[in-house]
Amino acid sequence: MTGVEAANLERDARQQVDDTQATVRVGKVNFRMAAGLRQEYNDNIGLTPKAREHDFITTPHLTLGAHWPISQLNSLDLVLGLAYSKYWEHPALDTTGLLIEPTSMLDFNVYVGDVRINVHDRIGIQQDPISAGQLSNITTFRRLNNTAGIAADWDLNKVILTGGYDYSIFRTLEDGYSYLDQDSHEFYGRIGYRYAPQLTLGLQGSYIITDYLENVQNDGTTWSAGVYADTIFSEYLRGGASVSFQGSRFDSNGTIGDTSSFNSVVFTATLNNQLNRWLNHSLTLRRFTTLGIGTNFTETYRVDYSLNAEVVEQVTTSLNFFHEWFRDSSSAGTGYLAQKGMRWGVGPMIGYQITPASRLSIGYQRTERDANYNLYDYTQNVAFIDFNHQF
Numbered sequence: 002m003t004g005v006e007a008a009n010l011e012r013d014a015r016q017q018v019d020d021t022q023a024t025v026r027v028g029k030v031n032f033r034m035a036a037g038l039r040q041e042y043n044d045n046i047g048l049t050p051k052a053r054e055h056d057f058i059t060t061p062h063l064t065l066g067a068h069w070p071i072s073q074l075n076s077l078d079l080v081l082g083l084a085y086s087k088y089w090e091h092p093a094l095d096t097t098g099l100l101i102e103p104t105s106m107l108d109f110n111v112y113v114g115d116v117r118i119n120v121h122d123r124i125g126i127q128q129d130p131i132s133a134g135q136l137s138n139i140t141t142f143r144r145l146n147n148t149a150g151i152a153a154d155w156d157l158n159k160v161i162l163t164g165g166y167d168y169s170i171f172r173t174l175e176d177g178y179s180y181l182d183q184d185s186h187e188f189y190g191r192i193g194y195r196y197a198p199q200l201t202l203g204l205q206g207s208y209i210i211t212d213y214l215e216n217v218q219n220d221g222t223t224w225s226a227g228v229y230a231d232t233i234f235s236e237y238l239r240g241g242a243s244v245s246f247q248g249s250r251f252d253s254n255g256t257i258g259d260t261s262s263f264n265s266v267v268f269t270a271t272l273n274n275q276l277n278r279w280l281n282h283s284l285t286l287r288r289f290t291t292l293g294i295g296t297n298f299t300e301t302y303r304v305d306y307s308l309n310a311e312v313v314e315q316v317t318t319s320l321n322f323f324h325e326w327f328r329d330s331s332s333a334g335t336g337y338l339a340q341k342g343m344r345w346g347v348g349p350m351i352g353y354q355i356t357p358a359s360r361l362s363i364g365y366q367r368t369e370r371d372a373n374y375n376l377y378d379y380t381q382n383v384a385f386i387d388f389n390h391q392f
Contacts, residue, residue, distance in 0.1 A: 077107075103123070143173070207225050
C-alpha cells in the first residue's frame with residue numbers, strides 16, 4: 002500500500018467519525034463539543050503512609066474539537082480538554098486556573114507524494130500526583146507539559162522511513178519544585194521494511210538533550226539504538242515489540258551529587274487480542290527510564306493489562322491493572338533517599354450508554370506503593386461516577 006492509498010483510508014475513517022460526532026459544521030470545518038461532570042471520593046489525597054486525609058472532589062470538564070479537511074489529503078485537527086477540580090473538605094487544594102487534559106493537541110498533516118509531514122503541538126496541565134510514580138507525601142503536583150515538533154513518514158511500499166524532532170518543556174506550577182523545570186530536544190528516526198503485509202521489521206534510534214533551568218538536577222543526554230517489529234498474527238491478534246540499547250550521561254553541574262549513568266537494554270512488547278465481538282484484552286511489558294526527582298534517573302519495569310467487555314447492549318465493562326518495579330539512581334548531595342520498590346494498581350469500571358449522546362461511568366481505582374523507606378509508602382482508594390454528554 003502506498004502512502005497516498007494509506008492517506009485515503011485514514012481520511013475516510015476520520016471523516017466517518019467526524020460526520021457522526023460533529024456538533025456543528027461551518028463550511029468544511031466540523032466542530033465537536035462534549036461536557037461532563039465527575040464526582041469522586043479519595044481516601045488518601047496526600048499519598049501518605051499514615052495520617053491519611055480523605056476528600057470529595059467535583060470536577061466539571063469540557064472537550065472542544067475541530068477537524069478541517071483542507072484538501073483531499075491534508076487536514077488540521079484541534080482538541081482541547083478543560084477541567085476544574087473542587088475539593089470540598091480541603092478548599093485550599095481547589096484548582097488554580099484550569100486543568101488541560103494531556104490529550105489536548107494541535108495536529109496538522111500534509112501529504113507530498115508518498116511523504117506525510119506532521120506538525121504537532123501537545124499540551125497538558127495536570128494536578129493529581131498519582132501519575133508520577135516517584136512522588137508520595139504530596140497532595141497536588143501542578144505541572145505543565147508541552148511538546149511541539151515535526152515528523153515525516155516516507156512510504157516507499159516495502160520500505161518506510163520515519164524521522165522527526167520534538168521540543169518539550171516541563172514546568173512545575175507548585176512551590177518548592179521549580180528545580181525540576183527543564184527543556185528537552187529529541188531527535189528520532191526509524192527505517193522499516195515490510196517483509197509481508199502482516200510483518201514489518203526495522204531499526205530505530207533517538208537522541209535526547211535535557212537542560213534544567215536551575216542547577217539542582219544534572220543536565221544530560223540520552224541516546225538509544227535498536228530494532229522493532231510490528232506484526233498481525235491473525236484477524237484477531239496483533240502485536241509489536243522493540244528492543245534498544247540506551248546510554249545516558251549526566252553532567253555534574255547540579256547540586257544533587259548523583260554521578261550515576263544508565264547503560265543497558267530497554268524494551269517494549271505489546272499484544273492485542275480481540276477474542277470475539279464482545280471481548281478484547283491487551284498486555285504490555287516495558288523496561289524504561291525516566292528523569293529522576295533528586296536523582297539522575299529512575300529505572301522501571303512495568304506490566305499493563307486491560308480487559309474490555311460488552312456485557313449487554315449499551316453496557317460495557319473494563320478492567321485495568323498495572324504493576325511496576327522501580328529503582329532510583331543513587332544520590333548523596335541533597336540528602337534525598339534514593340528509593341526502590343514496587344507500585345501496583347487495579348481499576349474496574351462499568352459504563353452505560355444512556356442515549357446515543359450521553360454516557361454514565363462508575364469506577365474504582367486502588368493504588369499501592371511499597372518502597373524501601375516506609376516514609377514513601379501509601380495506599381489510595383478512589384471511587385468515582387462520571388457523566389458525559391456529546392452535544
